[in-house]
Amino acid sequence: MKTVETENEGLKRGFMLTIPAKDIEARVDQEVKRIAPQVRMPGFRPGKVPPNLIRKMHEDSLRGDALNASVQEGVQQLLTEQKIRPAMQPQVELDEGYAHGKDAEVRVNLEALPDVPTPSIDDIALDRLTVEPDADALEEQIKTFASQSKRWEDAPKKHAAANGDLVVMDFEGSIDGTPFEGGKGEDMQVELGSGNLIPGFEDGLIGAKAGDSRNVEVKFPDDYQAKNLAGKAATFAVTVKNVKTAGEQKIDDDFAKSLGLTDLEQLRGLIRGQMEQELNGLTRTHMKRQLLDQLASRHDFPVPPSMVEAEYQNIVAQLRHEASHEEDEKAALAEIEADADDYRRIAERRVRLGLLLSEIGSANGVDVTEQEMQRLVMQAASQYAPKDRENFVRYIQQEPMAAAQLRAPLYEDKVVDFLFAKAKINDRKATRAELEADLESEEGHVHGPGCGHDHGEKPAKKTAAKGKAKAAAKDEAVAEAPAKGPVEKASAKPKAAKPVKDAAPAKAPEAKAEAKPAAKKAPAKKK
CATH class of the missing domain: 1.10.3120.10 (Trigger factor, C-terminal domain)
Known part of the structure; x- marks a missing residue:
């Protein structure tokens, strides 16, 4: 193999490799010998197919594999001889004029990793x-944790639901009087004021009592995940089955035991x-x-x-x-x-x-x-x-x-x-x-x-x-x-339309870009 340096400026290096045609032919011969015992052809016993027929049958793939192997070996030999550590994958380009029987001329361009000076680390x-x-911060976290573990109690029958209350309901949504897929639910629980439902839905439940039936008018957000509902006005027929209020959560050993612990x-x-x-x-x-x-x-x-x-x-x-x-x-x-x-x-x-x-x-x-x-x-x-x-x-x-x-x-x-x-x-x-x-x-x-x-x-x-x-x-x-x-963004699959805010499409999580230059891809992460 002949090597000619074409660029040497800073960390940028360029070379022209010339791989002799006879080396490529030798690789083809080696590959023919390797696959000959496996080749089957009518009229010949297994392993007895003449090499010239094998060449004729697999001409393109044999030469392609031989050329690729020669180029890879040539680039590796170049890096070893020149003592170069490439920063990124070298750019390798075969001359457009290459044809069977000719020497292969290959351009190799890369950036080399620099010679790093001996690091100074002795007097850091x-x-x-x-x-x-902080003791106060600790107690505050326990209070926050307790507030997130609310103990719900049935409200009096005539209690009107307010922000902070839990409403248990059945619902069915419709657009222009026609029910839509995914718009029906039973025994759904929602804490009013939590913002978990689409805008306007929780407000429409304020003042409701156990046993009430009411229609809640809402409009799906323009960016709602179910495209057939995005931006449309809808009516939800709601039956309030129960209203619950948050009981006081005492921070004591019993609270800790309810979490499966020994004590506070x-x-x-x-x-x-x-x-x-x-x-x-x-x-x-x-x-x-x-x-x-x-x-x-x-x-x-x-x-x-x-x-x-x-x-x-x-x-x-x-x-x-x-x-x-x-x-x-x-x-x-x-x-x-x-x-x-x-x-x-x-x-x-x-x-x-x-x-x-x-x-x-x-x-x-x-x-x-x-x-x-x-x-x-x-x-x-x-x-x-x-x-x-x-x-x-x-x-x-x-x-x-x-x-x-x-x-x-x-x-x-x-x-x-x-x-x-x-x-x-x-x-x-x-x-x-x-x-x-x-x-x-x-x-x-x-x-x-x-x-x-x-x-x-x-x-x-x-x-x-x-x-x-x-x-x-x-x-x-x-x-x-x-x-x-x-960074690339992963796509999110649409969910069934529901009056819950979480059904709207969240912004897709970040996913790291795949390593190049390989053609293989990593499987998609589970959502």
Whole structure:
């Protein structure tokens, strides 16, 4: 094989590979010999079909397979000889003039991973803000929990239903006098004022008493999931079977026992444990922010533009998803566009930090074990319907890039834990409010190359969701996996039309883009 370098600028590399025709023919001969014992043809004993007839029968597929194998082997040989680690999948293109019997000329273009300088990790100092669960907050959570576990009691017969009461009813909906599919229900319970029904329905039940029958006039939302009902006026014939009021829920041992616990103290212990786990997570995130800021400030080296672009698209897609929940979605999107350069710097920072963490892990023997990887696969597979789990496991086994993306977060966490163990830790007590404010702030961190800030400029006022998303973006690195692709939205199947708000289509959940360049696809997650 002949190799000619066509481009060498920064991390961009280009080559022209020439694969001799005789090498391709040799592969065809090998394949003919391999399949000959399996070929069956009338007039010949099994395994005795002449090679020239086998060639004639399978000419196109044999040559196609031989050419593909030659190109793959040639690209791999090129990467080995040139000692190149590609940042993303190399672009491989066969010359259009190729024909049978000619040498194959193949263009290979790629971006190489940079030579990462020896990371500086010996004098890292971190603050560990420790927060004790607040006693008042603990009691408030127990009260909230008790309020969500309401004890309903039958109201007096002449009691008129009000907000906060529970109405038990039968109903049947119709449009222009004609009942519609999915519009009928029996013994349905709804808490008035909860907002669980389509607009106007709960209001139409205010004042109703047990035994009442009334017609409730409503209009289905324009974006209602059942398209045949969207935007249409409907009448629901309702029979109120019972009205219940919320009895006082005493917070005592009996309440705890109703939850299957021993006593109230055990409930307090469980909630305290949940609070401690959440606070520990916030503390770790705060320490990780400091660690990544220090690593970013100490290291500056070129990173592959293709990885930066892919990570930028991932960040922007996540921010746009957050913007879709803002009151003024257009204004939020405009802010994202205005700060595009800022997000590109964050994307570059994340890619650079990912390469640093990979280098640190590799140099210090940090790895994800086979058992840990199997556990990751099983956990991810559990998100799919039972019939799709085997397909998902097979997909991960066959797609190295998909496996790398699944593995990357755990690998990153293990490298971060390694660096925490080496760092000088200064323990400092703080309140939850102080810890959360520090996490959401875009200031107060170590400044330096790659930190993602436009130094010297006063930050613009941000929407709440966008500010949190931006802060969270800085807490991540793209370790040991190619940059993720844009976030895609999963589709939701329509449900039967009912007067419940939840039957309207919710915005589809985010789903990670599939790893390229494979043609295989992972099975769809269960809804």
